[in-house]
Amino acid sequence: MTDILILGAGSAGCILAARLSQDPTCEVTLVEAGGWPNDPDIARPAMWPFIQGRDFDWGFVTEPQPGTAGRRHHWARGRALGGSSNLHAMAHVRGHPEDFDTWARLTGSQRWSYDSLLPYFRMSESCSTGADDLHGGDGPMPVLLPQGESHPIVGDYIRSWTALGLPRLADHNGREMIGATPNALMIRDGRRVTVADAYLTSEVLARPNLTVLDDTLVHRLTVQGARVTGAEVTRHGQPGTVTGGCVLLAMGAIASPLLLMRSGYGDPAVLSAAGIACRDARSEIGRNLHDHLLGAGNLYRSARPLAPSRLQLSESMTYQSADPSRTTGKPDIVVGCVVGPSAAEGFDAPPPGEAFTLLFGVTHPTSRGALHVTGPRIDDKPVIDPRYLQTDHDRRMFRIALDRARAVARSAPLSEWVQEEVLPGPVVADDAALDDFIARSAITHHHPVGTCRMGADEASVTDADLRMRGLDNLWIVDSSVIPAITAGPVHAAVMALAESFAAGMRAEG
Structure with a gap:
């Protein structure tokens, strides 16, 4: 034993x-x-959206979701040493300190507060910019904080947010999370690290x-x-x-x-x-x-050719408050910049090199679901029902996130990359039309908990x-x-x- x-x-x-x-x-x-x-292909960062469904993916599928136009969602989960770190998008984002203080409150234990967990975040990390009070420098997992590797459109995306009044952060793994910055990534020497x-x-x-x-x-x-x-x-x-x-x-x-x-x-x-x-x-x-959803997406035909991403396509997630005047504290929504076309099934998109996407989502969804077995054997398919978009809060926050994505696309310098909005299209404007588009475009962010x-x-x-x-x-x-x-x-x-x-x-x- x-x-x-x-x-x-x-x-x-x-x-x-x-x-x-x-x-x-x-x-x-x-x-x-x-x-x-x-x-x-696991080691190639830009391949992550395309390797799901292979033999190292359990390939779970949800029940049809009324909140997402009756669609089933494929939940990729890793079946290999390293688990889902073989499949995920490599973003290294801790969450906001208030998230962990919520854990401490719910458990009655300060063990799960942000300050108690901070040494263990640092212990796991080897940040490319070195160690400091908030970041680890000699842990097992390399964390790349991109300097010159980001795509030019991502630089303009971030500058547009700062022009709109959002803070420019060094990264999302400090004590503040609201703001614009490239994603920290689990990449070393151009390769995924599981x-x-x-x-x-x-x-x-x-x-x-x-x-x-x-x-x-x-x-x-x-x-x-x-x-x-x-x-x-x-x-x-x-x-x-x-x-x-x-x-x-x-x-x-x-x-x-x-x-x-x-x-x-x-x-x-x-x-x-x-x-x-x-x-x-x-x-x-x-x-x-529960799980994070992203709208895929607020899609734009580019006014100029888009070179391939040197990283992993989804290069920057910008966390924000639903109240644009608040720039500190726990975020409510997120908008991400993808160097390429990203659209849910059922939508047509321009080919790579001709379009970019602003993903949008809700950071703290209130919809709650459940899963359960259907039989005693491991191959009896489970029922997985996340009950996506079942609360007014989640639908309202999604509308705000989409509106914020459109706002940054209209702002210089990012607006100089825009030829036209492909999805959802300019005619989609009232709440009913927005809710319909969000239901049809929402995809899992692969974060079930x-x-x-x-x-x-x-x-x-x-x-x-x-x-x-x-x-x-x-x-x-x-x-x-x-x-x-x-x-x-x-x-x-x-x-x-x-x-x-x-x-x-x-x-x-």
């Missing part, structure tokens, strides 16, 4: 394995359904106390009383079991709650309908599901220490425990969460 069994080798799982195996007396086993990724690249180095993998089991599907937990003894698995097509003294679940906001449900934890009615005996009624498992939320209340799935309620030795360490989404991409927050948990576990011995 291994001392620590980590189920899931995504971003959190890789960090846990690397940090906890630093203790040579502790045996650590890391289990991953996928293998070592070998697709060369969390497996950064943390599971050859030196780490050579540790005799670390075992990595790839190509290993986890079917359900094995439990005796209130203790998890391990999991039933299939490795290289052969059934078996893995065992551990401490079990860390790090399979993400979709797979973690689904595993718990297959193991008998969840809403009794849901489990009964799926043919699963209920071990413990934990109705919050799978609920509180919240399905095993941590909290101070007894209904929460995990407590402030990330221990699952009702079990003595199972902790959940991934995006599923996030109780309320951060303002930007959640990946940097997941890394800090894993760093904090690993440091706490090592300190406790």
Whole structure:
């Protein structure tokens, strides 16, 4: 029996394995359904929109969403060492400090406040501009703060925002987030760096106390009383079991709650309908599901040829308040500049080199959904229902974000790049028409969270220490425990969460 069994080798799982195996007396086993990724397109930053659906993507699909014109949304999730860091857009955005103070309030623990997490953000980072009080300089993950690499249109995009009164920030990972700046990116020497690249180095993998089991599907937990003894698995097509003294679940906001449900934890009615005996009624498992959406998009035919992006196409996300006079505090909306055409399915777009896109979205959506199993097997397709755009708040904020995108496109110097607005088109102006376009253009930003939320209340799935309620030795360490989404991409927050948990576990011995 291994001392620590980590189920899931995504971003959190890789960090846990690397940090906890630093203790040579502790045996650590890391289990991953996928293998070592070998697709060369993963490393090419500008390929990220085009590699979804390949064999290292779980390829989840939502239920039809009334709020997005009845469309199903493809949720790409990584099935490989490094998890979704093989698929994401590489933006390194922590979120606003108030986001983490919300975590602290909801959990009753200052462990999750921004100031408490700041050392772990810094610990994970190696910023291209060096270390300071807010940024790390020698962590495993390289963070590029673009200097001369940004596309010319992005420079004009940022200058247009400052002309409209928005602050020019050094980056989005300080104490203020409202403002314009290029995205900080997990790129080194022109190549994507996954969390497996950064943390599971050859030196780490050579540790005799670390075992990595790839190509290993986890079917359900094995439990005796209130203790998890391990999991039933299939490795290289052969059934078996893995065992551990401490079990860390790090399979993400979709797979973690689904595993718990297959193991008998969840809403009794849901489990009964799926043919699963209920071990413990934990109705919050799978609920509180939420995600960021982006409108794809406010699309413009360019007045001049657009050279290819040297980075990853989506080069700058500008965070803002819905109130344009407020330039500090937590943002409400975001507008991003994409060096190329980006449009949801059902829309026609000009070819690359002839158009650019302003994506627009809501930083703190209030719509909440749920997911659940439909059967006891891992290949029984889950029901995933994020209930997108179900609140007046979300629809109103989306209209404001689209209006703000159009405003910056009309402002010099960005306006000099505009030949015409292709989407939604000048005739789309009143609220009903805007809501209709937003419903048809909204796409996932690939940030699902919240399905095993941590909290101070007894209904929460995990407590402030990330221990699952009702079990003595199972902790959940991934995006599923996030109780309320951060303002930007959640990946940097997941890394800090894993760093904090690993440091706490090592300190406790």
